[in-house]
Amino acid sequence: MSYDLIVIGGGPAGYVGAIRAAQLGKKVACVEKDRAGGTCLNWGCIPTKSLLRNAELFQLMKQRADEFGFAFDNLRYDWSKVVKRSRDVADKNAAGIEYLFKKNKVDYIRGEASLERAGVVSVKSSDGKTQKLEAANILLATGVVSRPMPDFPFNGKTVIGSREAMILEKQPKSIIIIGAGAIGVEFAYFFNAFGTKVTLVEMMPNILPLEDTESSQAVEKAFAKQGIQVLTGTKVVKAEAGKNGVKISVEGKKAETLEAEVCLVAIGVQPLLPPGLSLQLTPCNFIQTTDRYQTSVSGVYAAGDIIGPPLLAHVASYEAIQAVEGMFTNHVPKRVNVFPSCTYCQPQVASVGLTERAAKEQGLKFKVGKFPFSASGKARAVGEIDGFVKLIFGEPHGEILGAHIVGAEATEMIGELGLAITLEATHEEIEATIHAHPTLSEAVHEATGQAYNLAIHI
Amino acid sequence: MPYVEMPKLSDTMTEGTVVKWRKAVGDTVSVGDVLAEIETDKAVMELEAFDDGTLKEIYVQEGGKVRIGDKLALLLGAGESAPKAANQIPATEKNNAAKQVQEIPAKTKTESAPVSVSASSNSNNRVKASPLAKKIAAAKKVDLTAIQGSGPGGRIVAKDLDSASAKISGATTIAPAIQTAGDSKRIPLSGMRKIIAERLLASKTQIPHFYLNIEVDAGELLKLRAQTNEYLEKSGAGKLTINDLVLKAVIAAAVKVPRVNATYAGDAIIEYADVHLSVAVAVEDGLVTPVIRQAQKKSLREISDAVKDLATRARTKKLKPEEYQGGTLTVSNLGSYGIESFSAVINPPQAMILAIGAIVKKPVVNANDEIVVAQRMAIGLSADHRVVDGAIGAQYLAELRRLLENPVWMLL
Numbered sequence: 126m127s128y129d130l131i132v133i134g135g136g137p138a139g140y141v142g143a144i145r146a147a148q149l150g151k152k153v154a155c156v157e158k159d160r161a162g163g164t165c166l167n168w169g170c171i172p173t174k175s176l177l178r179n180a181e182l183f184q185l186m187k188q189r190a191d192e193f194g195f196a197f198d199n200l201r202y203d204w205s206k207v208v209k210r211s212r213d214v215a216d217k218n219a220a221g222i223e224y225l226f227k228k229n230k231v232d233y234i235r236g237e238a239s240l241e242r243a244g245v246v247s248v249k250s251s252d253g254k255t256q257k258l259e260a261a262n263i264l265l266a267t268g269v270v271s272r273p274m275p276d277f278p279f280n281g282k283t284v285i286g287s288r289e290a291m292i293l294e295k296q297p298k299s300i301i302i303i304g305a306g307a308i309g310v311e312f313a314y315f316f317n318a319f320g321t322k323v324t325l326v327e328m329m330p331n332i333l334p335l336e337d338t339e340s341s342q343a344v345e346k347a348f349a350k351q352g353i354q355v356l357t358g359t360k361v362v363k364a365e366a367g368k369n370g371v372k373i374s375v376e377g378k379k380a381e382t383l384e385a386e387v388c389l390v391a392i393g394v395q396p397l398l399p400p401g402l403s404l405q406l407t408p409c410n411f412i413q414t415t416d417r418y419q420t421s422v423s424g425v426y427a428a429g430d431i432i433g434p435p436l437l438a439h440v441a442s443y444e445a446i447q448a449v450e451g452m453f454t455n456h457v458p459k460r461v462n463v464f465p466s467c468t469y470c471q472p473q474v475a476s477v478g479l480t481e482r483a484a485k486e487q488g489l490k491f492k493v494g495k496f497p498f499s500a501s502g503k504a505r506a507v508g509e510i511d512g513f514v515k516l517i518f519g520e521p522h523g524e525i526l527g528a529h530i531v532g533a534e535a536t537e538m539i540g541e542l543g544l545a546i547t548l549e550a551t552h553e554e555i556e557a558t559i560h561a562h563p564t565l566s567e568a569v570h571e572a573t574g575q576a577y578n579l580a581i582h583i
Numbered sequence: 584m585p586y587v588e589m590p591k592l593s594d595t596m597t598e599g600t601v602v603k604w605r606k607a608v609g610d611t612v613s614v615g616d617v618l619a620e621i622e623t624d625k626a627v628m629e630l631e632a633f634d635d636g637t638l639k640e641i642y643v644q645e646g647g648k649v650r651i652g653d654k655l656a657l658l659l660g661a662g663e664s665a666p667k668a669a670n671q672i673p674a675t676e677k678n679n680a681a682k683q684v685q686e687i688p689a690k691t692k693t694e695s696a697p698v699s700v701s702a703s704s705n706s707n708n709r710v711k712a713s714p715l716a717k718k719i720a721a722a723k724k725v726d727l728t729a730i731q732g733s734g735p736g737g738r739i740v741a742k743d744l745d746s747a748s749a750k751i752s753g754a755t756t757i758a759p760a761i762q763t764a765g766d767s768k769r770i771p772l773s774g775m776r777k778i779i780a781e782r783l784l785a786s787k788t789q790i791p792h793f794y795l796n797i798e799v800d801a802g803e804l805l806k807l808r809a810q811t812n813e814y815l816e817k818s819g820a821g822k823l824t825i826n827d828l829v830l831k832a833v834i835a836a837a838v839k840v841p842r843v844n845a846t847y848a849g850d851a852i853i854e855y856a857d858v859h860l861s862v863a864v865a866v867e868d869g870l871v872t873p874v875i876r877q878a879q880k881k882s883l884r885e886i887s888d889a890v891k892d893l894a895t896r897a898r899t900k901k902l903k904p905e906e907y908q909g910g911t912l913t914v915s916n917l918g919s920y921g922i923e924s925f926s927a928v929i930n931p932p933q934a935m936i937l938a939i940g941a942i943v944k945k946p947v948v949n950a951n952d953e954i955v956v957a958q959r960m961a962i963g964l965s966a967d968h969r970v971v972d973g974a975i976g977a978q979y980l981a982e983l984r985r986l987l988e989n990p991v992w993m994l995l
Contacts, residue, residue: 549713
């Protein structure tokens, strides 16, 4: 069997790349060893958003019922149903991808792929049979898995990664989360909302260290209010896993030993290289690619998490489309430089473009506009006054260098600013755009005005 | 609709000037009556009434310049009354219109950004550029029309200006900071000058020009003209010029080598079935290139008459748009100005322009290796290399030379 393209991996890079190639009239196969949709749909973005929705609702009813005029005699939740809803959502989505493969006539092959050489992939299916597939082009999109701490391996019970954290049979009484990136922060919010005692440990001076410092600080403040113990600038010096819990010695503002039932290690990921032919790697062991997403072997391409950061589903899909269009059309593939980042704790955090820190480091001239949701009518009406919109405008032309939103629907609002950056809009175009009233997104308009002394409500 | 608005009278027109009102307020008007004379970028044209009625108000006075679609006058039919707010709206619009007219010269004093003109969405030559790119272009005084965009859908983005600005900013310096002792004159661009600037800049920056030059013996040509004119004079018909003969040869040669009578169309080359010959005519403050249509079917006499008629009407701005649009190749003859040889800029979307010089007496070495006095005429060819290669250009010039040096062939 000979294809125009074989994609290894069915996640947001793999399935999107496969479908785009099929749309271009190519004969395509996609090999996946687990389930179509990859980490994103099955063990990442989607099931965690389901869990977080449960957490938000429960937290609202438990802590703010009276404010909205509700009263419950006996507010309860069923942990297993919380987890089951998340799994059902993931299953439905994965089935949706399998349907899309069919619709686009992509051969979906279940099994473990090995890259024999350029043009040849062998696939071992679960029944032990091996078949050889040939293709003019191969796209590697095998992704990443959670990275363990040195000398503190995952054991599936007390030391876990994000994958186990979303299907715990029993809610832990206490959890220590090491690493306060998006994954660590989202699980901290989730477990805390349901009453687990959460300690969040981060080595860097702030949680969500890639976000604008003001965004990080806003979430730290909110977390403290919610009862999460946040230890920033804190290093793990010793970690021990016992039968019924963990003991973690840390050094930060003070040295102490923390104890909990479970430890979630969310310090990062490691690449999941496909077996077979070895390819040139980056210093962090991701697959090295050219501007056209080609690996060190001609005819073999790679996209998504496997080629290194930013490790985001939407970036992975973009890269795969660029790679595939580069293979089969005259399109000159583009590399990712501007992309949104979203964290779905409450308040949510969303950003696109440069942080104020980065703008300073790059020596750029800029102006900052900021508007707090506490001054927004809609935010007051829906009872979500935490957070702000912060925009960074280049000088002298007023182009948008970066946008940072903390608040209830931050992740739904960042799209406008991504489009603005792509179109190279300046403050004037945002200013000239009528934003619907009453919406939270009016804050984007007002933050723009604030930078140029034109804001009305502040 | 009771309002008479500035119509779009040519493809490139963005605004028009009211030269003269032929009707006055209070006059009764019938469909087809000429209301006013409007000057566009290329010609003065008559504005006809589309409705019967009475001219109630005139908003733009003679000499006033407004954009397409702006209101010129209020024309009410019998029994029709002015719109409810007509007494107010036109009053303010009258002010606006008047203000606009005044603003144009006022603006040219202080502001100098043709960029904003070309970026305006009303313009035909709308430039696709990001807001940031427009701002940078304005700050750097770069003409966006001359830049190739690399953004989504060919949009010009900021990055395109990094490299481009250095390359072309010199060509479009807008407000040179040159000090003079006396008061220098600032001449606002006429519509025609704007079009010339835009089109020729686009031509020189976007078309890969190359040039070929030959010198032909015009002795036979002069002889033929003398003979024909002797006869024509007796018969009372108009005389032929050397230019008429040159045009005839240019047309005949283009039929022989059709590749020069063509256009580069992005994904194809279009060789035209007809030779629509554009002839450059100098007019006050510019030039126009009226077109002799299906010139390959015309006799020498017909060509001569057509050129005379078109040139006369071009100078008095009486050409209709279709008379200066749609040419397939151009001839520019500066012989009568004493120019011996020159190179011309291609008239887009054509692929070739010929530059004809004056006939000059020169010493030449003849076939017998003797130095003799000869009548020589230089011809320059500028061609779009995407369409015409050197060899094709040479082939064309060889054919042109054959015809000009043996004009009797043209009669066949």
